[in-house]
Amino acid sequence: MDTLLQNILNPPILMFFMGLIASLLKTDLEFPQPLPKLFSLYLLISIGLQGGYKLSHSGLDINAVKVLSLAVFMATLVPLYTFFILRRKMDIYNAVAIAATYGSISAVTFVTAVSFLETIKEGFGGYMVAAMTLMESPAIVVGLILLRIFRDRNNDNGINWGEVLKEAFLNPSVFILLGTLIIGFVVGEKGWESVKPLFGDLFRGFLALFLLDMGIVAGRRFWDIKNMGFFLIAFAILIPLTNAFISIGLAKLFGFSKGDALLYSVLCASASYIAVPAAMRLSVPEANPSIYVTMSLAITFPFNIIVGIPLYYHIINILWG
Amino acid sequence: MDTLLQNILNPPILMFFMGLIASLLKTDLEFPQPLPKLFSLYLLISIGLQGGYKLSHSGLDINAVKVLSLAVFMATLVPLYTFFILRRKMDIYNAVAIAATYGSISAVTFVTAVSFLETIKEGFGGYMVAAMTLMESPAIVVGLILLRIFRDRNNDNGINWGEVLKEAFLNPSVFILLGTLIIGFVVGEKGWESVKPLFGDLFRGFLALFLLDMGIVAGRRFWDIKNMGFFLIAFAILIPLTNAFISIGLAKLFGFSKGDALLYSVLCASASYIAVPAAMRLSVPEANPSIYVTMSLAITFPFNIIVGIPLYYHIINILWG
Amino acid sequence: MDTLLQNILNPPILMFFMGLIASLLKTDLEFPQPLPKLFSLYLLISIGLQGGYKLSHSGLDINAVKVLSLAVFMATLVPLYTFFILRRKMDIYNAVAIAATYGSISAVTFVTAVSFLETIKEGFGGYMVAAMTLMESPAIVVGLILLRIFRDRNNDNGINWGEVLKEAFLNPSVFILLGTLIIGFVVGEKGWESVKPLFGDLFRGFLALFLLDMGIVAGRRFWDIKNMGFFLIAFAILIPLTNAFISIGLAKLFGFSKGDALLYSVLCASASYIAVPAAMRLSVPEANPSIYVTMSLAITFPFNIIVGIPLYYHIINILWG
Amino acid sequence: MKEMKKVEIVIDSLHIHRVVEILESNGVSGYTIIKDAQGKGERGIMAGDELTDVFKNSYIFTVCNVEKAIKIAEAIKPLLKKVGGICIISDVLWVSH
Amino acid sequence: MKEMKKVEIVIDSLHIHRVVEILESNGVSGYTIIKDAQGKGERGIMAGDELTDVFKNSYIFTVCNVEKAIKIAEAIKPLLKKVGGICIISDVLWVSH
């Protein structure tokens, strides 16, 4: 309860609420493009550089390898099992798209969890950013393989696999994270110090700005929720919870640190609303974007940053004792 | 004289001149949208958070209530008395629009006055930002009521009051100021510190950028001034002065601190060029925007930040002794 | 070799490579306008303010005058001699455009050299920014005079000299540098301190962002290179080298400090890709922009910031002993 | 390919939502908006460079049958009369999908 | 002045490169793109306010002779059918330069 308050009563989260209210009240408040793009690029670069820098200190030990493997494991498992749940209720196209959405991750949710950990002075491994990067793409590939397998042969309006794999592994988010991770890793102390005033010190402020915009955008989709039917709404909350619990279990089993466990669970619980939708729109145009984007953006994202993060941390606290 | 120099010889003001010269010389220097929007959103958020944070320390005492009430009083009085002055010289539509423009406030003028006070190490109350927020809307409502009363019945192409009141009380400026005031108030020390590097430390720099753009835009309207006739030019300088003097008198009467008195007078002397023009364009399309925007942007704004602020402060210094 | 590594292993340069790779791999990574414009305006303002501030300390002594004169000398010599080399291989229009491009300078190359000097703790004169400003325009004028002299009379579709001279001396880059130089000069310690958090501390970070974008844009033009023919490719590398060597010679002859010598040589070696192309497009539309922009952006710029800067510095180190 | 009408409207950005209302009330199958446009007309220059949308235009067009086009034209006249802007109609072939 | 056809297409920004491929494969002399467009159609509202281009349209037009116009129309139908968007054709006079 206290951690919940502590999580809510900090500028970024409150800015998200402010944005939400702004669009529910239909004020004209908005960040016109490309400002949101600037904020998200900034956050990706900043988290990548910091992650790489931390990694250059901690290094890639056996523990890191363990975490990374489990990251990929969950990123492959989630789209698989969710697909079969979804398939019972809807056509294959939307099932694939939603499964891929929840199999992948949300960098901003991760970032919010990171700043939550910093607030409560709980450490975490530099390899977690690498873990996030590894978790972005698998779901897309799994989804398209499922599509290929289960789609009725007679209307195979062939996927352009080259384009799709590029979208999966070379989409801007993945590329920036990878690139800045490496840069952060090699430039060392001096290099990091030189850009820290922008990419370190301003981090919280930019997160606040970005969440303000996220609130506005989520608010715009708010009314689409009720047209979505009970099943999808329940899905958008229960699946993240399930993924969080599974991942916390795994984290305990494999002896993660508290901080790593939280970030791992948050990654598994989060859903993509940038990389995956773009990939799905290109490869599964038959699916309806306003379904999978609304679910991840207007339900799962707010749920995770407001309730999820402190909740998962609370559970971890109890289990880790 | 010394304060005047001190006011002019700081980056933001000089950047304003630079922008002014840039467009008078017809260079292609410009900040394309949405950059100006980014700067103004930043300034509003930053002033709101700081104000709320200061408020959480000072608190809302009787003195604050006094200031806020007098703020609303002037925000209602100014559009009223100016309307009747204007009405003698022009049609009701433009009279209403100009009156509303001068009844409301300019956040950037306020911000410039704040950084003037910081330069000369003169304190002010955290409630002043709240005062500014309260002063944005009344003029719009007063203006439209005047319009309703005095417009000849036979062409009442009805105002959409719902839309208008929304514009008055829920326009982005008012909403952001209100929202960030509350956020700044509740997050406390720790929360503010976390975003201070962006919203605190960079404040002056962003003000400089914004004033550079303001200079460019004001310069573009410079030549419209001479087409405007003596009356309106005189109005754009004498009314701010009058409002400043009245408000300084009230401030003295009710025992404001020096800092509060300056900000109060600057608010009363300033004219709106964002919120009100938008509201007027929607509700009084018969009025000519290039008149009221040029007056407030190309005459009153420069006058206030260059001559007004140091002048008002000089007078306050004398009266407060 | 060590300085070369030191130069490459810092965030801005690595970000440039990252951008380059991003567009060679055809990822969708990009900074949509007006973000690149924001970064470049920021860098110009920041370098101008800092330069002006430094100048207000060092002052304009005889040494400064010497540097400035030699700056103008090279800015006039380079377009002249390169024109006659180019003329043997191509029509007069492209010869003029390319000559002007290489006669002028690249602010970002300069800025990269400045941060290189800061990294290795090597000082330089505050007047160097003034030198850069003086070197932007002459090449444009020289180029157009050459055009006027050598163009066959019968198709003199007259240049609009007013417009051209405005482009030469009042283009945004020149204007901002000049304006902020003056502002930085007059505001003094206190003024600079007030905007330093934005225009000083964040400098390296913004340079990194800008170079990331430069890498992306350069990468897009990469494939145009091979269509360009051996002569132009050789020109884009050998002429900068030649200019660097000449300028280092002059610097030695006239007893520049090491830092000044490096910046001077970098200015002479660099080619314009903003101010001059715009001016040439307006005054010599017959020339093909994708030739002169590709040469300066995709060959000379990367060459200078990666190989050039450390190389020139190495040579200077040897000569200065 | 069906013969249809293309109805194009330019109006200041603040009033674009009014145009959309009119189009939807006339049951068009869709519309396309280009938000940022500059221009010049009776009301003077709209440079789109202000901090407010007061001096910015938006461009919108819809493809519909001739009956709807005429209805829209009628419905939009008073708005244009009051706040300014233009509306033009032309012939197009819709590549039905 | 030559009599030509103007072919206009609105499609979500993610698929604009497909349209360009079709135009080039039909050997048009050129095309013009306006990247950011909003709109509404069968697929609902494209507000262009997302962090992804999924809900953003782009507008593209080419001026070409009638034969090419028809070929393009045929080639583009299946794409529009699959991913949405519209394509219209109209008559223009090209001020040849």
Add this chain to the structure above:
Amino acid sequence: MKEMKKVEIVIDSLHIHRVVEILESNGVSGYTIIKDAQGKGERGIMAGDELTDVFKNSYIFTVCNVEKAIKIAEAIKPLLKKVGGICIISDVLWVSH
């Protein structure tokens, strides 16, 4: 509704002011500009992604009577010939306001 001509021009952004001069010297009642356009033509790709406006197009159109349209076409040819771009003319009905 008046029968009028719509004159559309695409030209690189640096030269748009020249087009405006031509339109105004022919006394058009107004014009609309869309500042940022990309495209491809004889002069190659204009991706609009540079730091300079050299590779960016702008789109402008005016609605006027046929006489003015022809005058404008004549006046603009040499400019297009020199710096590139296109100009097309089509028929529209002006919903007079």
